[in-house]
Amino acid sequence: MDRLGQQLKFTPFDRVLVSLIAIFVLIKLALMTQTGLLDDEAYYWVWGHRPQLAYFDHPALGAWFIGVTRLIFGEGILGARMSALISFAGTSYLLWLFAHRMRPEAPLRAFLVAEIVLLASPTFFAWTTIVYFDHLLILLCLAAIYNYGRYLDAPQDGEANISALYWAAFYLGLAALTKYSALFVGLGFALAILLTPAYWSRLLRPHLYLAALLALVMQAPTLIWNMQNDFASFSFHLYDRHSGPWWQSYAAHYFIRYFLYTFILFSPFLALSLFRVRLIRTENQFTRTLAWLLLFVGGTTMAFLLSMVMTVSSHWYWTDLAYLGLIVLAPVLMGSGWLLWAHISLGLVAAILVTINYSILPLAALFGVHDVETGKTFGWDQVVRTVEAAEDQYRADFIGTSRFKTVAQLNYHAKRQDIYELSPQPSQFDFWQDLNALAGQNGLVLHDEQANIEKLTGQFEQIQLVDEIIIERYGYPIYRYQLYFGTNYQPQED
Template sequence: MTSISPSEAQPEGAFLSRSTWLPFALMAGFFLAIKAVMSFTMNPIGDEAYYWLWGQHLALSYFDHPPLHAWLLRLVDAIFGWNLISLRLLTWVTFLASLAVFWSWARRLAPDAPAAHFWRMLCIYLASPLFLGMSTIAFNDHLMIALVIGSAHFMLLFAERWEVGRKGYGFLYLSATLLGLAVLTKYNAVFLGLGYVAFFLFRPTLRPLFKNPHTYLAGLLSVAIQLPVFYWNLIEGLASYRFHFTERWSGPLQLSWQAPILFIFVALIVISPFAAFGVARYFARRPEGEFAARAKQLAACVFTLSSFAMLILASFAEVFFYWNIVASLLLLPLAVRAIGTRWVFWLHMLYGGGMALLLVFNQAVAPVGNLFGAYDWTIASTYGWDEIGREVEAVRKEHPDAFVATSFYTTAAQLGFVIGDADVVALSPRHDQFDFWFDPGAHRGRDAIIVADPYFPIDNAAGLFESITPLKEMQILSYGRVIYSPTIYLAKGFRPPTPR
């Protein structure tokens, strides 16, 4: 068994055993309060509303992502109705599922003080802006996070039993099922599966699994869960794969040495530089106990493969920080002793607390940049949709046969969400999921009520109609400043291009 000397273990071990769980529970309570405020007061972000509309148009898969999250959103709608609470209800379910795994890990990593370890683990996790945000916002990520954590947990239980001569194949197949569901939620969960391959390869006691048929049957189970995605892409001309591999890149791929550095810098900001420092210490230290050693090796495999792939991709194209979320997902809850020393822990808490307050103000009160003369359309365009929706509904009473549209996919989803209409569409040159729902030919000759803004103007949609008339210019205000300025138009005589 891997061991560590008392002198090496004493600083963190003593700090942990002397501490009660209550101070850390109170600190975690602060972040949970922020999460609750965001969940129940924050305006729907464009992609949140977009995925909600996916659930209203059930399909085997979707253009941007696999279908599992949309399917579950439709289930939530059927049970709890169409409202803001329903939109983010699943984020609490997946969050609680993650906490159940964290508690199990705390009992194994700190059997003498599991409660203190658990609450410190939760503080570290929630103080990371990346994980506070992605476990609260109803993107596909929150579901993928819970499934990845659950799959990794059962893989570790399987490995534990295998190494002591017990088979435990049930845990292997359960891990494979959750992995398959994670990939059915978001494609980048595939890095967990690649991490399992590396885990089996680099851990000598697990190498015999490459000769075991159950390993391949479990892998086939994960792949079989993707059949809805495979079939949808087959009948839709590989639409999702073409989008991710070619269409989403705005220009030709060019080698850049600066882009990977920027990617790392942004990753440090969203994870927390102090947590990143603690993770570096975690990698440098010898783990205490077999479970800690096994979990560290799995986390290292996943982190290395995912991060290396993203750095290579970032050398040629724009890569968003959340694409690499799987890399650090296992590390933060496992690195509690390395991040949890007094000065690293409290600096991480201060950083995370400040970022959490900034996040909730930015999303629920006013866009911070707009208040200081900058303009962030992505955040600004989440404001004012209740008011915009009321104006659109008033116009629709006068033109009941007109369909409703906007000039971009996120605004179409936000408007559709607030007026409870799943048939609002985006008339945009950008290829998106609305292209699979909207039948231009069936709407030929009809009028439309269109919402556009200066960032995504009416120009593209105007060319599809006989005439366009502005009806109302709106100004969404916060603290006396205009943060969003959409215009409502009445478009006459829809004339879509003739299909080639």
């Protein structure tokens, strides 16, 4: 008991960190509850209403999770986003487990540093708040890495050691049921085994292979769905979304933009902490083993993504598993000096600005910049009123949109599931809706300014603009929709 009291003893520095963590959590709750769903979040919210083995864009676990929280917490913002808050709590607990093994004599300080570094990274702050499936990917990959670390740290295959291996495989299997990028954790672990002679004796025993088989068998829902749908999801990620193979051509500006985005939005100070990696050598065996494993996980992730971003435009957050290792090792790499405080300061400013940006006014509007990504989260009460009034006035047989994410947002805010996605862009809606059933009917089309209405006009005998919806905040126009009425709809042939 005395030892536990010593481990949990708060110093003035610890109290400052706790206060800062509380501030970040309060901002997180404000962002979670006071801002509208992003279009991707609304898209996944629709998935939560329609559970199936997998989906066109992702495996199914994240959508199942949303479905459960929706049933428990209702159809509002809490039901839509509560899964991210639960994942954040689980991630925090795992950071405590890491801290307890990395710094067994002073785990509290190590945990507080890792927690504040997680919250102060702009991307990780967002990913543990909004319902992109990365919140669950982070939680499950951390659980897998923690147990892989326990397995590698043990000198031989003892009972507890083997248990950790199978738990790691189980969590990895769940992570891969969330996003395909979980594969990098498995590849990183395999490379750590293959390139470390001290681990080669384990290759002679069956457990590594049985654990890998467990993770693979758990992918049955994704594999079955793809087999039933001509491998549509695999084809989309490897080929279709890139307008061809991602390895086909080279574009330097893609690489430069990707590098700058990751450096800034994960935090430049988090990236700079990597230059302090030499400090790992003075840590205990578990920390050194963990750092070795994270080197392969992060290196595999970066090697693949950097090769891809040289040829196609990619999202910066696809690198989150590489930066995740720096969060785990933050108690060593960040320490308590200027690097930590610079990181916290940047993160606090970013968290406040993001919350203002999405709950009050898109800040870009103050500088005359049209921020479509933020603007489309505002004004949906106005959009729903206008669409429903026009539906009654024109006696429309159906309502459609010119962009698949607009369908999702209209579904969420109108609390209905009978909106159609009419654009030729492939999406999950293509597997649910039968546009041929609408042939000959008259419909309203909500046109999003990010879409191309010209691709839809030929599908109606006549189509006319009936209303324009200008979304404003404090006198600033921030987004625009157009509402069309079309007669005698005829879906295009695939």
